Amino acid sequence: MKRTVFFVSDGTGITAQTLGHSLMTQFDTIDFEQHMYPYVDTLEKADKLLATINACAAQEQSPPLVFSTLVNHDIFQRLQQAQALCLDFFQTFIGPLEQALQQPSSHSIGRSHNPSQKQYASRIDAINYTLKTDDGVHTKEYDEAEVILIGVSRSGKTPTCLYLAMQYGIKAANYPITEEDLGKKQLPECLLKHCGKLFGLTIDLERLQAIRHERRPGSRYASLLQCEQELQMVERLFGHYDIPFLNTTTYSIEEIATKLMLKLGIQRRLL
Amino acid sequence: MKRTVFFVSDGTGITAQTLGHSLMTQFDTIDFEQHMYPYVDTLEKADKLLATINACAAQEQSPPLVFSTLVNHDIFQRLQQAQALCLDFFQTFIGPLEQALQQPSSHSIGRSHNPSQKQYASRIDAINYTLKTDDGVHTKEYDEAEVILIGVSRSGKTPTCLYLAMQYGIKAANYPITEEDLGKKQLPECLLKHCGKLFGLTIDLERLQAIRHERRPGSRYASLLQCEQELQMVERLFGHYDIPFLNTTTYSIEEIATKLMLKLGIQRRLL
Numbered sequence: 001m002k003r004t005v006f007f008v009s010d011g012t013g014i015t016a017q018t019l020g021h022s023l024m025t026q027f028d029t030i031d032f033e034q035h036m037y038p039y040v041d042t043l044e045k046a047d048k049l050l051a052t053i054n055a056c057a058a059q060e061q062s063p064p065l066v067f068s069t070l071v072n073h074d075i076f077q078r079l080q081q082a083q084a085l086c087l088d089f090f091q092t093f094i095g096p097l098e099q100a101l102q103q104p105s106s107h108s109i110g111r112s113h114n115p116s117q118k119q120y121a122s123r124i125d126a127i128n129y130t131l132k133t134d135d136g137v138h139t140k141e142y143d144e145a146e147v148i149l150i151g152v153s154r155s156g157k158t159p160t161c162l163y164l165a166m167q168y169g170i171k172a173a174n175y176p177i178t179e180e181d182l183g184k185k186q187l188p189e190c191l192l193k194h195c196g197k198l199f200g201l202t203i204d205l206e207r208l209q210a211i212r213h214e215r216r217p218g219s220r221y222a223s224l225l226q227c228e229q230e231l232q233m234v235e236r237l238f239g240h241y242d243i244p245f246l247n248t249t250t251y252s253i254e255e256i257a258t259k260l261m262l263k264l265g266i267q268r269r270l271l
Numbered sequence: 272m273k274r275t276v277f278f279v280s281d282g283t284g285i286t287a288q289t290l291g292h293s294l295m296t297q298f299d300t301i302d303f304e305q306h307m308y309p310y311v312d313t314l315e316k317a318d319k320l321l322a323t324i325n326a327c328a329a330q331e332q333s334p335p336l337v338f339s340t341l342v343n344h345d346i347f348q349r350l351q352q353a354q355a356l357c358l359d360f361f362q363t364f365i366g367p368l369e370q371a372l373q374q375p376s377s378h379s380i381g382r383s384h385n386p387s388q389k390q391y392a393s394r395i396d397a398i399n400y401t402l403k404t405d406d407g408v409h410t411k412e413y414d415e416a417e418v419i420l421i422g423v424s425r426s427g428k429t430p431t432c433l434y435l436a437m438q439y440g441i442k443a444a445n446y447p448i449t450e451e452d453l454g455k456k457q458l459p460e461c462l463l464k465h466c467g468k469l470f471g472l473t474i475d476l477e478r479l480q481a482i483r484h485e486r487r488p489g490s491r492y493a494s495l496l497q498c499e500q501e502l503q504m505v506e507r508l509f510g511h512y513d514i515p516f517l518n519t520t521t522y523s524i525e526e527i528a529t530k531l532m533l534k535l536g537i538q539r540r541l542l
Contacts, residue, residue, distance in 0.1 A: 012525050012526055013529065014525055015293040018285070023361070023365065023368055026368075026376035026379070030374075036539050038529050038533060039529075039530075063371070065368075069293060085368070087367060089293075089364075093290075093363075094294065096356065097298075097356070097358070101274065101301060103298065103300070103301075105297035105298055111297060120523065123524070127429070127430050131429070159394075162398065162437060163437060166433060166437060252391065253437075258283040258285070258309050258310075259310075268288070268307050
């Protein structure tokens with residue numbers, strides 16, 4: 001079964017897409033064909049889109065779905081005329097919220113992703129820090145880190161760090177625990193000084209082997225034995241130093257980041 | 272005026288936070304104190320949180336706000352008992368959606384950020400590609416790029432590329448146009464071959480100077496004259512080759528990414 005979905009916003013459409021997506025995942029037998037319409041901020045654009053939606057409705061057996069966040073009430077009303085199920089997140093909740101807060105909302109468009117200069121700078125700072133300290137480089141800068149991810153090569157450290165920096169402005173470094181470190185059965189000096197900031201990532205053997213094989217087919221690095229030894233030793237190391245850790249095998253980057261922040265008590269900041 | 276906000280979810284809480292945040296930005300005179308409660312997935316956790324919210328309500332003059340996405344109806348009902356304004360995005364929209372799609376939703380928790388192995392791999396690929404080709408490195412791999420961002424140093428290329436890769440699995444390379452390139456008044460060879468994928472970023476003079484000054488105070492690199500010349504020349508270059516471009520001064524990373532995709536006709540993929 002196929003259904004056409006329109007994400008519509010007078011801003012970037014990211015909020016509409018996020019919520020729409022989270023609702024759509026509850027209907028996994030349906031094949032959703034998705035169309036993005038950001039910056040629908042004039043009645044002219046709304047009329048054009050209305051025609052597109054109605055043309056789609058006429059062509060298909062079932063009415064399309066419209067997930068929208070429209071701050072402008074006139075544009076919202078125009079789109080409500082579409083032959084579609086229109087769910088607008090903004091218009092649904094802004095009324096009860098105005099009542100609870102006892103004041104009218106500002107109705108200004110494009111606020112969701114419009115941070116202050118200071119917030120913007122701290123986000124860019126975090127991204128730069130994370131890039132600079134990626135993969136065990138510049139360990140002298142660990143004083144500045146809010147968290148240092150450790151684990152064997154290809155356990156998901158870099159994407160998680162970048163996500164933390166990008167979404168929450170968190171300075172996240174990462175250090176790959178090498179065979180040499182594992183041989184010594186102790187944490188390298190540069191990490192020992194920052195034990196409280198460490199967070200370990202581990203991963204199922206089969207998955208690690210598959211990822212490494214993809215990268216360097218047939219190498220010792222990708223061999224089952226090598227992967228197994230590294231994983232065993234790194235988990236022993238986590239245990240020895242009482243480092244909180246997570247098996248990332250079945251989790252998305254978002255889930256890893258959320259679980260990490262929860263375990264370490266790092267507050268999510270809004271950017 | 273201060274109000275306490277709880278973001279609650281049986282998953283990561285990212286959807287709840289995204290939508291709550293986009294509503295909150297419409298009330299800019301209110302100081303929102305925000306608390307995240309992800310993974311509230313048992314009645315025990317819900318009861319504990321209920322007590323926390325009610326304690327907060329008893330202490331403050333105005334009832335707290337609860338923005339939630341709860342798939343589990345029992346947990347939702349428990350939290351509805353809180354002395355707070357509870358707005359649940361999931362419960363509000365799932366009913367109309369089930370009706371429109373003529374089928375019950377799966378009510379499975381944690382679906383929003385749970386991509387398939389294939390989607391996950393393509394996301395990680397894009398992140399790795401973007402890191403590898405950051406800052407004009409590995410230009411021989413441009414065949415693989417979906418977009419190549421160009422602009423003077425510190426115009427916002429790297430964060431935008433990382434966002435495109437992280438959020439949408441888009442392979443985005445970036446190339447800093449140097450003084451040497453600008454002196455030649457033509458694009459370097461490695462870019463000429465990929466003209467259709469190029470997107471330019473520019474930025475206001477004062478802002479560029481401030482960013483560069485922060486990085487290397489008092490340097491020639493950060494001087495007004497240098498910044499002015501580079502910006503003039505790079506914009507002339509964009510014009511000469513008819514390269515679409517954007518002035519990033521007042522935009523967030525999300526906005527730059529959205530406008531870029533809209534101009535180049537790149538489809539946003541859901542990850």
